[in-house]
Amino acid sequence: MSKLNKDVLYLILEEFQDDKKNLCSFLSVNKTWCEIIIPILWKNPWKYLKDEEKFLNVIISHLSMKSKDKLKSKGVNFIKNSYQKPSFNYISFCRHLNLNNLNEIINNIIIKRSEILIIQKVIIKLFINSNTKFTHLYLPQQFDYQIHLIPEAKRCFSELEFLSCNTRIKDDVLDGLKTLCESIKELEFFIEEENNNYGIVKLVEIPRRLLKIRLLTNKVFNDKSFCKILENSLIRHAFTTQHFKIIAEPITELLLSFKNLRVLELGGDSYIKWDCLKNLSLPFIQILRARRVPIQVLTSLIKNTSGTLIEIKINYISHDVAGNKRIIQTIYQKCPNLRFLLLLIRNNNIAELKNLLINCQHLEGLCILADNSQIYSFNESLLFNWNSLFNILVRSSPTSLFKFKFCFQDVPKMKYLNLFFYKWKSKHPMLLQTNLDKHFDLIKRYEEKGIIKKHDCVNTFEDFEWN
Structure with a gap:
């Protein structure tokens, strides 16, 4: 070839x-x-990882006999089950060094604490070699190994673009990272409630062109003084930052500085007010993803956009019929170029979906979270009107729309699904994802007819990936 x-x-x-x-x-x-x-x-082998023991054996198989003998001399005997020298130097192909996953694997498999520390150091040195160049580095919370002291480290991380670390990082590890981070384009920080290392601000100053920032935590940021200093240090990258994720309301007016932002991801606890979004203007925003963010502030944010949004995902926030109607109307009034939408649809507002489909002629994918507020009602007229929704989709969908996700507790009746699929026969074969637990024979029949190109039964609706 x-x-x-x-x-x-x-x-x-x-x-x-x-x-x-x-x-x-x-x-x-x-x-x-x-x-x-x-x-x-x-x-990035970590994203495919299922069998941890096999994976560790493959990694260990890269060791030389001298290194294996040295481990055995220290009482590390688990390597007797490792494989023969592999046909490929798999490690040389790695571009993601995920020391989070590596630590978890070793801790899950190795019982003796004394062996764990030895094996961690040996494997880290195995990855950081003269034949491998990493673009992504993930550091665990309790990490005290100075990888920058490994002779091959400078070459290994010379093309580093992504760094993920905890803000409690130790000074000696942090000082070493500073020598490796000039080419960084993406930073991900896990912020703790207390005892954060203020020296991380110096690391933030190093990247020449930071494009993506993620500030994550398991709880609302309580270390306000640290967050304030960190946010102020990030403002220096406001001009280049295009992707920003935060799961607690900023302490400062950081968001106001991100005038060139393309992607904004928000999410956290449902009691956060997010008042900082009300008067926020992001003229170039293309993607908005929000979890547990009040619907009224999201409506205000979308109103302040200028027609650039191509993806909106709003989830995990309860809101009434009036609020639901307002945000649907705002979307079809302000987002003519929208391609993907995930949104709760209240039963009373199904008719508004028609206006959205008419005004958003570039729509390709639609994920509908059905209103389940009346699921236990004995009054059938209060239940989600799937027949009306399916009719609107058939009659008003733009030609570009053929990717659907439906999430519900009240399963649509078989007759409504059958009519929906039957009437779709002259359109682009649909890619369909549902959380259905029945009607599989019906779907299979329409797959065989070519009306449904592919159906997946899924329990998560976190993204817009259709295959």
Whole structure:
């Protein structure tokens, strides 16, 4: 196969990087395919991880006999079950070094504390070598290993683009990271309630062009003095920042400085008011994802946009019929270029969906969270009107719309689903995801007819990935 053809094949197969099942099935095609697919699978092996013990054995199999003997001399005997030297140098293909996952694997498999520390150091040195270059580095909360002192570290992390760490990071580890972070484009911080390291502000100052920032925590930020200093340090990157995620309301007016923001992700506890969003103007915002954010402030935020939004995802926030109507109206008035939408639809506002479909002619994917507030009502007229919704979708959907997700507790009646699929026959075959626990024979029949291209029964509706 020519070099050009091999490069083209790589680009094609790379499109399957989130589809491990298909990628693995291609391994047996021939040697060329295998040589292309292995680097794709091992670019970020942590996301495919299921069997921790097998994975650890594969990693250990990269050790030289001298290193294995040295471990045995220290009483580390679990490696007797490791595999023979692999045909590929899998570690050399890694671009993500996830020391969070690595620590979890070692702690889950190795019982003796004394062995754990030895194995951690050996494996870290195995990953940080002269043949590997990492773009992503994930550090665990309790991390005290100075990886910058490993001779190969500077070369290994010379193309580092992403860093994830805890804000309680130790000074000696932090000082070492500062020497590796000039090329960083994405920062992810896990902020603790107390005892945060203020020195992390110095790390924030190092990247030349920071594009993506994520501030995460398990609780509302209680360390207000630390958060204030951290947020003020991030303002220096306001011009370049295009993607920002935060799960607690900022202490400062940080959001006002992000005038070039393309992606905003918000989420946290339901009692956070998020008043900072009410007068916020983001002229270039394209993607808005919100969890547990009051519907009235989201409505205000969308009103202040200028038609650039292409994706809106609003979830995990209860709101009344009036609030639901207002946000639907705001979306179809302010978002003519919308391509993907996830939103709760109240029964009383199903008719508003028609206006949304008419005004948002670029819509490709629609995820509807059905109003379940009257699920236990004996009055059928109060139940979610699936027949009305399906009729509106058939009659008013733009030609671009063929990807659907329906989330419900009150399962649509079979006759309504049947009519919906039957009337869709002249349109683009749909990609369908539901949390259905019945009617599979009906769906299968329409798959065979080509009306449904693919159906997945899922329990999560967190993204807009349709395959």
